[in-house]
Amino acid sequence: MATSNICPKCGTNMHFVEEDGKPFYQCNACGYKTEILGLAEHECSKCGYDKAIMYYHGIVYGDEAPLVMYTCIKCGNVDREGVS
Numbered sequence: 001m002a003t004s005n006i007c008p009k010c011g012t013n014m015h016f017v018e019e020d021g022k023p024f025y026q027c028n029a030c031g032y033k034t035e036i037l038g039l040a041e042h043e044c045s046k047c048g049y050d051k052a053i054m055y056y057h058g059i060v061y062g063d064e065a066p067l068v069m070y071t072c073i074k075c076g077n078v079d080r081e082g083v084s
Contacts, residue, residue, distance in 0.1 A: 005025050007027040007029065007030060007032050008032070009027070009030050009032045010027065010029050010030045010032070012027060012028070012029045012030075014026055014027045014028075014032070014033075014034075015028065016073055016074050017033075022035055023035070023036040023039070023051055023073055023074075024036060036051075036073055039051040039052060039053060039054075039073065040052055040053070040054035040070060042054065042070040042072075042079065044070075044072035044074065044075060044077050044079065045077065045079050046072065046075055046077035047072060047074055047075040047077065049072055049073070049074040049075065051072075051073055051074075052070035052071055052072050052073060052079070053070070053071045053073060054068060054069070054070055055068070055069045055070075055071070056068050057069065057082075064082070065082040066082050067080065067081070067082040068080070068081045068082055069081075
């Protein structure tokens with residue numbers, strides 16, 4: 001599963017592209033491309049894109065709701081649900 005936008009071949013930053021409705025990270029330097037798999041459905045509050053990487057932080061204290069963070073794969077914005 002691709003969760004990093006660092007190219008494994010040359011070490012440069014890859015950028016987000018979408019082809020036929022599927023999200024990819026693609027490297028401008030060497031052309032390496034990988035599909036981004038295992039994404040959660042979440043609408044980004046910044047750009048409106050509907051797919052994100054979800055991180056579940058569990059319960060911090062017994063009386064608090066779990067903290068869930070979503071990182072938008074298009075713009076990198078992080079949305080939080082639960083504890084702030």
